[in-house]
Amino acid sequence: MNREAVIIGAGGLGREIAATIINYFPNQYHLIGFIDDGLEPGTKVNDLKIIGGLEKLLKMRIRPSIFIGLGNPKIKSTIVSKLRRGFELNIVNFPNLIHPFARLHQGDFIEIGIGNFIADSVIITTNVKIGDFNLINLTSTIGHDSYIGNYCSIMPAVNISGGAQLEDFAYVGTGVKLIKASSIGKGSIIGAGAVVNQSVGENETWAGVPARKIG
Ligand SMILES: CC(C)(COP(=O)(O)OP(=O)(O)OC[C@H]1O[C@@H](n2cnc3c(N)ncnc32)[C@H](O)[C@@H]1OP(=O)(O)O)[C@@H](O)C(=O)NCCC(=O)NCCS
Incomplete structure (x- = not known):
């Protein structure tokens, strides 16, 4: 069964990650959308919706697999730390792609x-x-x-x-x-x-x- 997944960041890298998942891993992940603080929730980006920002992700009932679509090393690390603090450590799922x-x-x-x-x-x-x-x-x-x-x-x-x-x-x-x-x-x-x-x-x-x- 495929697992729900989100991508943090709907910029170029985030969209490239989405393209890889949609085209090559459709049986492994069901991409439910992007997490992006800079875009209005509900906006469509390449047919995927903006779910909301990080706070919204932390409040979701499901625990999706998370892919980080950000190129700036320091921002990546800040976001991972926030997610690890916000979720219980052992249930954050950051797969390799x-x-x-x-x-x-x-x-x-x-x-x-x-x-x-x-x-x-x-x-x-x-x-x-x-x-x-x-x-x-x-x-x-x-x-x-x-x-x-x-x-x-x-x-x-x-x-x-x-x-x-x-x-x-x-x-x-x-x-x-x-x-x-x-x-x-x-x-x-x-x-x-x-x-x-x-x-x-x-x-x-x-x-x-x-x-x-x-x-
Ligand atoms: C090196 C880099 C980080 C510098 O950015 P910056 O701090 O904003 O620096 P500036 O653009 O003000 O440039 C400062 C000086 O370095 C020079 N310079 C900048 N990037 C350069 C590069 N890649 N190669 C040679 N010289 C470079 C500039 O011409 C400038 O010279 P000057 O002082 O004689 O006018 C940036 O230019 C760079 O190459 N980033 C990587 C871009 C990239 O690979 N993106 C990937 C997209 S998928």
């Missing part, structure tokens, strides 16, 4: 936590550890022995070389290449198109080819 066209080369050696979205055409090879609530967006590749913490957002077409490390809340812009086994510190941002050939500290912004600290 792995697009059927994503390729995990050696599943037995890829550890994946909860609440992750791995989009269409992502490739993850082997001996990779992925924590919770990460976004790995379209066509990105993650090489052997890499580590991705929690609440990271990896935008489309990112190439992460073997042995790289992304600490919690890292945001990696579209088309970035992490060459060498570089590490990206907690909360750091890598601008679109950057080629990173050294490790980046915490809460820094880097951009360019080769990447340099810009903030």
Whole structure:
């Protein structure tokens, strides 16, 4: 039997998650709508309704599976904390959503936590550890022995070389290449198109080819 599910955020990422669920997991989830504080309840977004904001979700009688359709790492984590506080801890259900066209080369050696979205055409090879609530967006590749913490957002077409490390809340812009086994510190941002050939500290912004600290 399929299970009721909601998506937090009706923006672009939320709608992409909806498309993945509707097209590829219709027997697993019954998508009942979006949770979005910024839109009027009842509004239709791609044929799905806005149920209401977070408060409404916390008051619902059913406990749906929850997918987080937000790209900003800090906002993701704030929302997950609110939900965990609002619901009883053990009944919040944050499934992973792995697009059927994503390729995990050696599943037995890829550890994946909860609440992750791995989009269409992502490739993850082997001996990779992925924590919770990460976004790995379209066509990105993650090489052997890499580590991705929690609440990271990896935008489309990112190439992460073997042995790289992304600490919690890292945001990696579209088309970035992490060459060498570089590490990206907690909360750091890598601008679109950057080629990173050294490790980046915490809460820094880097951009360019080769990447340099810009903030
Ligand atoms: C790096 C980034 C976060 C910086 O944003 P910001 O803090 O608002 O910075 P600004 O736009 O004010 O730019 C600051 C400087 O960095 C430069 N810069 C910004 N982004 C850059 C990038 N990706 N590559 C090279 N230089 C960049 C700007 O030209 C500017 O240079 P200047 O001071 O000489 O004029 C942002 O530009 C970026 O790349 N975000 C990722 C976007 C993305 O991948 N989206 C995914 C959509 S699916």
